[in-house]
Amino acid sequence: METLPILELRGVSKNFGTTLALHNIHLEIANGEFFTLLGPSGCGKTTILRIFSGFERPTKGEVFLNGIEISGTPPEQRQVNTVFQNYALFPHMTVRDNVAFGLRMQKRPKEEIALRVAEVLRRVHLASYVDRMPHQLSGGQQQRVAVARAIINNPLVLLLDEPFSALDFKLRKQMQFEIKHLQRQLGITFVFVTHDQEEAFAMSDRVVVMQEGTIAQVGSPQEIYEEPESLFVARFVGEINVLEGRILAARGNGVYDADVEGMPFILHSRREFEEEEAVKVLLRPEDLKVYLEQEKALPPPFFLGTINETVYKGATVDILLTLDNGKKLQAAEFFNEDDGDITYRPGDRVAVTWVEGWEVVLNEEGE
């Protein structure tokens, strides 16, 4: 059975003066999901969030909240609340007054307000801070107040605008966990904006990658990382090696014979390609296998190349190498207790290949 999306954009475009911020966006967000808008700055993700919250009005198209068209509804009349980037806590109000603000605006009875404020502050572990002023709180505590202030109004959707950008690394990890936990508890939809792909993947059920006002790809974090639909997405969500290839023959069932950087390889793809079609073969650094040339006799096909540099990363080591045809590649190897020595010296000759089927093949338009 098709359930109604809680939030939906239908053909939404937005201009600021002559600049096009969003172009014909179609987006459906299901009830209860943790949905993330991911993209570089200026891609339009914040504009979408502000259209949801009501601070911007689409130039074209429609916005639906729970099945009702809301693009003309002012922010105060939407059952949507926002956690702002720098929290926007009211500096002249205590934690209690900040959290109670929404209920006061609804003119709820005093007793109810007191009860609900206490409850929501307990939920975010700030029960003993009710009388503090915002500037007396740490960054993490301010963040929790901002969340409490938003969820006390029982919104249908909670919007979070880069809420962790002001926090340091460790606190950020902890708050990510807390927010994710809170979302499960509350069961409401969270729409999250970030430019940090790691953060997006760690928290989301689904991610939309935005590019210059359009949607580049929507999918689960795994789909986006492993099956990027464009070079842009592939590059944005991690390091990627791009090899130039040419389809030689189709074997059927998505298996192709191809020439990749001058070597014959078998490629797997769900996409359709024609013979002689130029393609790009995308490989994550961790997909590449690197062997010292004299180490073992490798079954072909493989590339030969020279190590440029190795970069120690703790759990992994990054290997920068140049193929004999001049192509530069980046590989990543995990430290393995059985096979302790994966150190290479610049100048070492190596053979490079990958596990068949781990590649992503795009045609030239995938740019």
Next chain:
Amino acid sequence: MTGCLKRLYVWLVYGFFYLPLLVMFLYSFNTNKYTTAWGGFSLKWYASLLHNTAILDAALNSLLVATCAASLATLLGALAAVCLKRYRFPGHRALAIGILLLTVSPDIVMGISFLILFIACSIQLGFFTLLISHTALCAPFVAVTALARLAEFDERLIEAARDLGASEAGALLHILLPLTAPAVAAGWLLSFTLSMDDVLISTFVTGPSFEVLPVRIYSMVKLGVKPDVNALSAIMFLLTLSLVLLARVVSQLRRKTA
């Protein structure tokens, strides 16, 4: 500049500012009438002011004008500052530049143009004309200082309030007003001093029936040094001093929390 020389220079300038005022203040307690020689401590010049009905009337008139003009100017100045900060509209820049120009526009030009305007409209010179022109003098100052304060104001606070269910008016009332009230109050106090001190405009727009203190003092000062002028000036200085200090305290009230 080396440290010692720098300090000497700074205090020399401060001395230049305050020495004449200090001397004036001391002489206001001098018993002697005609010379500037010290004849002993006395409060008689202050007492004589209390019996000078012309001065008392002028002082009352000035207080009345200053209170009304400062209030009106604060209202108008704050209104302009809020709309310049919060809204984009055709003529936004022109309005901003116009207000900024008004703050540096020579007072005498303002005085004579208002005089012409009032006479052309057959408005009798007096309280009302003073009120209008002093409001015109002060409002731009309020607008510019309030705007400077609003520049620090995070617009997202208004958005947060609206996101939480406040209307535009409610957000301005609950968030903007309390956060900028100290700046507005400081604007009022400074407008009040401006109005109390103005000679250049008042000279033109005041009528014989409604004399204000600065104009009165001016006519006394032109006749040379008099001990009662010392006393009156000392009082005026102390009034300004306390208003500036008060404005300072008030405007710092919420700065650290904002």
Next chain:
Amino acid sequence: MATNHSSRDSLFRTFSIAGSWLWLGLFALLPTVVLLLVAFLDRGEVGFFIPSLTLDNFRELFGPVFLSVLGDSLRLALLSTLVCLLVAYPFAYALAKANPRRRPWLLLLVIIPFWTNSLIRTYALILMIGAQGMVNKLGLALGLIDVPLEILYTDFAVFAGMTYTFLPFMILPLYASMEKLDPSLADAAKDLGAGALRTFWHITLPLTLPGVVAGCILVFLPSLGCFYIPEILGGATNMLLGTFIKNQFLVAKNWPLGAASSSVLTLFLVLLAVLYRFTSRRVAANMPLRASRNEE
């Protein structure tokens, strides 16, 4: 960030914009237009002006009487502005570099005279430079002079009065532009091999130029238009612009001429405002009215 005005038009928005324009119109535009109009009118026999257009008033500005008034006024105003600048620049610099905890108090000591009635401060100066004033008493007592100096009622007294009265008006904008100055800029210049003088000339001075111009506006225009300082401290010999204008209105009752001669002040205001725009555009961060923009 401004609310996008296509999205919502509140009553308050309309009201505040209309209200602001109304008061600017009533307080600035209307009087200015009326003043300009009168400057082109003829002097009446009985009234203050009569409705017949003429350029006579402006022609009179080029006559010997007004030119000598203007010359004297400009000379004094320029001198005062220059001296104020020379005194205020190092002073403001020292203030901006002072210990941050003492700085607000040091600044307050400048703000107090800034807000104190200029008339009263001018009056206080008489007590210093009069024949029986402090300066003469001290000079006589210390044996520096034999007879009291005649300072009061001279051009020098007017110059001293203007400098004394308007010095805070120069210090405050200078201080404001210096306070914003990033000290690492000067450090960077020195690091790149510029000496103290060249650092000042290439870095500090250009960046504080808007403050210099703002200070000059605040000193020069009032020095030019003020009438009570020359009337209290000056001799009866030379009439200055402020007094000239005042007399046209209150004594000679030649309003059109007074209005026309005040256009000199307006002209200087416009020139200096343009100069300020020019200098502050180059130092974009110092522009006071730059509005924040809606950016993602």
